Amino acid sequence: MKLSKQDQELWEIIETSIKAAERGDVVHQLLMLSLGRVWFKHMKSAPQFLDVPGTEQMMAFHAQLGHIADWIDAAVMNDEPWLKNVDTQGRPKKLMKFSTLDQIVKEADKAMLKAAQTGRGLDLTGSSESLVAELAEGFYLVELHTPEALDRESAFMQHCIGQGAYDRHLKDGKHRYLSLRDPAGKAHVTIELFRSPAQVSNKEELSSLVSEEAAPDGHYWTIKQYQGKQNRAPITKYTDILVPYLKDCKFGISDQANGLNYIVDRNLNWHPVSNLPDTLDIAAFIFSGSNYYRDNDRHREKLRLPKTLLNTSHMCLTHAIFEHFPAHSLHNLLLSSCIIDSFDSKALIGENLKVSLINCKLKALPEVIDCLTAALDLRHVEQWPHTIKTKGRAIIRDLDQVSTPIKVNSEHIEIFLTTNQNIDVEHNLVSDGLGVHLSKDADILPRGINVQKLTVGPGNSKNVFIPDGTKVSLKIHIEGLSQIDHIHFPSSIPDRVLLTDGYTMNMHVGEYRRMRRQAAA
Known part of the structure; x- marks a missing residue:
């Protein structure tokens, strides 16, 4: 089946994300048949933020990618029989039956628990594990050296480090596997x-990640995964026991190991998120508070961001609470499910800045947002900006929640409406192209449209009302045009403007008006 240009772009985004698992061609293809296919279907059903990789939906898929990849990798290594039970196109039927992420995760969990039941009886020799460090309260850290040691760890921890998925890394010199043990073992x-860095092509790129002083030979060890039982985040007690040793070793922390609740700078110094310095030198500032706020003592605690970030191009903050968001020179900013009291007036201004604000509770956005691209979810914003300006695309969700006029000037605007609320508010929407996506409870376009091309997705509505004063100079595209009972065209739209559904219907607005007059007569 041939994909549309938009669908092809989405498929490529998902394929690139899954390639990051680095599991080889066979496992990659199986991941695309299962996780990739379900991911694609899910994102097509929620298109409002297709090109924003930090949406709640995409983050959920990213969070489970490693776990699902471990399961499929182990299945390939062990030549599981279900891989040979295929359909007429050679695709494993087990993978093709999945329609949701939850179904895939449950199947991976089931395989993990089955392996755990068979792995507890392993008899380890003395060379399978070695002591790395003695820690507080009688705890100690061991390194796992053999497939049998990984299988035993997997059996007791009920995750997928065993079953063969990680065996090939034991001797490659780039991976190490450690286990925290209590006094009883x-x-x-x-x-x-x-062993970092991965896929760094030159010294300049390396220096953007870590200082030469911290990694004089160009390499350093990074905590890639930090897992408790059943892939849950370890409890705070175990983290507190481990952190002094991990800090002394100057390990880096990947975004997958963010449950440690520390930020590591370019000098490989560790900083607790509860007490960050005023100035932080870091390539990418990534933090998720989902594990941090699990501790009841931290419930609703407001974190303080550094006033100055050095050498930082990316910032991604999710499920966290901040009192104030300072202005920084960034290329990419993602805030998802955050609570923020205030922003610096220049926090969302930057010539090369890409901004994504998703499902955040914000008391007030800056009055002016001026950046390269913007994806803005305005559902839980108390005070809106009055000017949004982007060189590229601007995506605005729930503009109907906005009760004061907003000026939007972008190359292309996408707007999503869920109700006909605030229909009398006249915004200033200026663009080459504007896409308006209506829901079953919204059939009225916003006021103040001035564009060359207008695209309308009517949802389940049988009527589309284009307000008086709307200006369109070239074309109006309405999805499912033949299913629409009535479209209100104001006199401000000339008869010469092309009206189309992109498939079977092409006419000018003037023709449509004449057809409606004849039908009424």
Whole structure:
């Protein structure tokens, strides 16, 4: 089946994300048949933020990618029989039956628990594990050296480090596997270390990640995964026991190991998120508070961001609470499910800045947003900006929640409406192209449109009302045009403007008006 240009772009985004799992061609293809296919279907059903990789939906898929990849990788390594039970196109039927992420995760969990039941009886020799460090309260850290040691760890921790998925990394010199044990020898935390940097092509790119002083030979160890039992985040007690040793080793922390609740700067110094310095030198500032706020003592605690960020191009903050958001020189900013009291007036201004604000509770956005691209979810914003200006695309969700006029000037604007609320508010929407996506409870376009091309997705509505004063100079595209009972065209739209559904219907607005007059007569 041939994909549309937009669908092809989405498929490529998903394929690139899955390639990051680095599992080889066979596992990659199986991941695309299962996770990739379901991911694609899910994102097509929620198109409002297709090109924003930090949406809640995409983050959920990213969070489970490693777990699902471990399961499929182990299945390939062990030549599981279900891989040979295929359909007429050679696709494993087990993978093709999935329609949701939850179904795939449950299947991976089931395989993990089955392997755990068979792995507990392993008899390890003395060379399978070695002591790395003695820690507080009688705890100690061991390194796992053999497939049998990984299988035993997997059996007791009920995750997928065993079953063969990680065996090939044991001797490559780029991976190490550590296990935190209590005085009785019981495992509580599994750590995967990776010899960084990965895929760095030159010294300049390396220096953007870590200082030469911290990694004089160009390499350093990074905590790639930090997992508790059943892939849950380890409890705070175990993290507190481990952190002094991990800090002394000057390990980096990947975004997958963010449950440690520390930020590591370019000098490989560790900073607790509860007490960040005023100035922080870091390539990418990434933090998720979902594990941090799990501790009841931190409930609703407001974190303080650094006033100055050095050498930082990306910032991604999710599920966290901040009192104030300072102005920084960034290329990419993603805020998802955050609570923020205030912004610096220049926080969302930058010639090369790409901004994504998703499902955040904000008391007030800056009055002016001026950046390269913007994806803005305005559902939970108390005070809106009065000017949004982008060189590229601007996506605005729930503009109907905005009760004061907003001026939007962008190359292309996408607007999503869920109700006919605030229909009398006249915005100033100026663009080459504007896409308006209506829901079943919205059939009225916003006021103040001035564009060359207008695209309308009517949802389930049988009527489309284009307000008086709307200006369109070239074309109006209405999806499912033949299913629409009535379209209100104001006199401000000339008869010469082309009206189309992109498939079977092409006429000018003047023709449509004449047809309606004849039908009424």
